Amino acid sequence: MSPDYDAYDSSGRLLAEERAGDNAPPLTVSELSASLKRTVEDRFGHVRLRGEISGFKRAASGHLYLCLKDDNAVIDGVMWKGGAQRLAFAAQDGVEVIATGKLTTYPGRSKYQIVIDRMELAGEGALMALLEKLKGKLAGEGLFAPERKKPLPFLPRTIGVVTSPTGAVIRDILHRLSDRCPTDVLVWPVLVQGQGAAEQVARAVRGFSEMAAGGLLPRPDLVIVARGGGSIEDLWSFNEEIVVRAVADCTIPIISAVGHETDTTLCDYAADRRAPTPTAAAEMAVPVRAELLAGLSEMSLRAGRAVRRGAAQARERLDMQARLMPTPDTLLSPQRQRLDDASMRLQHGLRHRLADARAHLSEAGAALRPPLLKQHLTRAAERLDRLRLRPDYLMRALSDRSVALDRVSRHFASLDPDLPLQRGYARITAQGQLVKSVEEAQAAAAVTLHFRDGAVEATVGPLEPGPAADILPARSPRRTREPTAGRQQDLFS
Structure with a gap:
């Protein structure tokens, strides 16, 4: 018994349809992602986060990708090329920083992240920890060893x-x-x-x-x-x-x-x-x-600090004004991130393709070992020796072929259509076709007689009553190679 589809309620329908009173139209994934992006950016337009850098990567485009984490949570971060060029220190994993920027979403991965405008070390302690780490690394390589020091010229x-x-x-x-x-x-x-x-x-x-x-x-x-x-x-x-x-x-x-x-x-x-x-x-x-001259040096330093302080204040005011305007980085950030993702996937795919090609080459090269090549060469030499031709076999085959050729030549000579003409016979053709019967000759009316020494043309007429001996040609036929102005002779008249 077939099921009663009309008995299904709205939750069991196969096709979606608008219903009365339904005020929640379906959204596309892109529409929902755009709404979430606007909500997050409006709510968290300016944030400062303190955390430890993890998973730091610098893309070929100059953008920085990293994660900021603490004991209980982690958030993705990206810093575009312009901000990365203004970074005052070399970012690396394990460094505690304070990042200033705004939250946004990346629809391509359904993730939220912070777009970092400025990143600073989280206090002098973090900076000193980074300094001690680099110092230990370089000292381990011997760059600070006393024996490397050169004396100064006098x-x-x-x-x-x-x-x-x-x-x-x-x-x-x-x-x-x-x-x-x-x-x-x-x-x-x-x-x-x-x-x-x-x-x-x-x-x-x-x-x-x-x-x-x-x-x-x-x-x-x-x-x-x-x-x-x-x-x-x-x-x-x-x-x-x-x-x-x-x-x-x-x-x-x-x-x-x-x-x-x-x-x-x-x-x-x-x-x-x-x-x-x-x-x-x-x-x-x-x-x-x-x-x-200590006084002159101190005044120069104070003047330099004053100039730098004024420039820093002007830069801060400019940054505050710039935040109110949409920047190209804000508009192009998803496209840039997708480009970086595609670039990374391309590099990964090329490396895998190269590894597969190398493995295939190794497998093919394994069959080209010298012992295997020598073995194939020995077998080929043995087959060649078995197939080598001997003189007696060649002479016997040549004699058989000569006999067969002579037999075919004699048979071919016996089939020559001009051979019976030498014994007084004639071959009759009409319009290039061989005449084989009386009906064909009468139907043709005009025929050509081929003899041993030439050919003549003749017409075909009805046979007169009387004994066969009385049927004689009125005149001898002319050969076709002697032109005549009169009419053609009748062979049977």
Whole structure:
């Protein structure tokens, strides 16, 4: 018995349909994701999170992907390329930070995440922990070993200085060197604070080290890496691994003069000599000592701090205004993240494809071992020896073929249609076809007679009554090769 479908209630219907009083129309997944995205971004437009970095990754596009976690929870985070370039420290797993940004959703994975605009270390304790971790790693590689230190030249003719060209440090060094001993100075201008400062300092140190003697510019006999004092955040560029390795690998004796006497950076440990101040570095560089104009240096530092403070306040006001306007990062963030996901999946797929191809090549190459090739070669030689032709077999086969050819030739000669013509017979054709009967001859009316020495044309007529002996041709037929102007002779008239 078939079921009664009309008896089903609304919960058992096969097809969805609108019902009276239903005010909840179905939403698409994209509509629901967009509604959730707007709700989360409106409610959490500005948040600050404190947590430990985990799963840190830097995509090829320059964006940073990470997780912030504490003891009980974890949240995904992303920092776009523009914010990553302004990051004042090298982010890595295990570092406790305070991230400032806004919450949003990523519909492609049905997850919520924080888009980080600014990220700072969570207090001086976290920064010192990161510093000690990097210090232990580099010390384990021997970059701070005393036997790596090079002696300073007694009287350098040329001194290379790596510092900011607009700060007070370079003026202090030049002034002290001028007071103590006239010396040529090459200044390599770099940033000494902020994003990109570490890369510029490392590039300058390596540039001085790679200069050739006798070139357009004289190669320095001594290098001074200098920067004014500041907080540990201000001096952090000289704790970066890229700067420490460049200083340790420098082939020229180098003095580190970063910060004040109480400030210590990893660059100081890697250098051949540490100076408590840039001025002290100038005093170490040349043998003559003189007093430093402390008042001028202090005023220059205060002026620099005032300028930086005003710039920082203006930058904060600009950031506050910029938050009220939609940014390209906000509009393009889902597309960028999808692009990064596709790029990562492509790299993963290429690696798997390469691994499969290598495995297939290994399997195919295993069958090409020398013993197997020799075995196949031996078998082929044996088969070739068995198939080798002997002279007696060839002569016998040649004789048999000659006999068969002679027999076929005689049979072929007996089938020659012109052979009976030699014995007085004639072959009759009509319009190129062989005439085989009287009916065919009468139907054709005009025929061609082929003889041993030529052919003639004739017409066919009715046979006259009387004895066969009285039937004689009126005249002999003409050959076709002798043209005639008259009519054709009748063979049977």
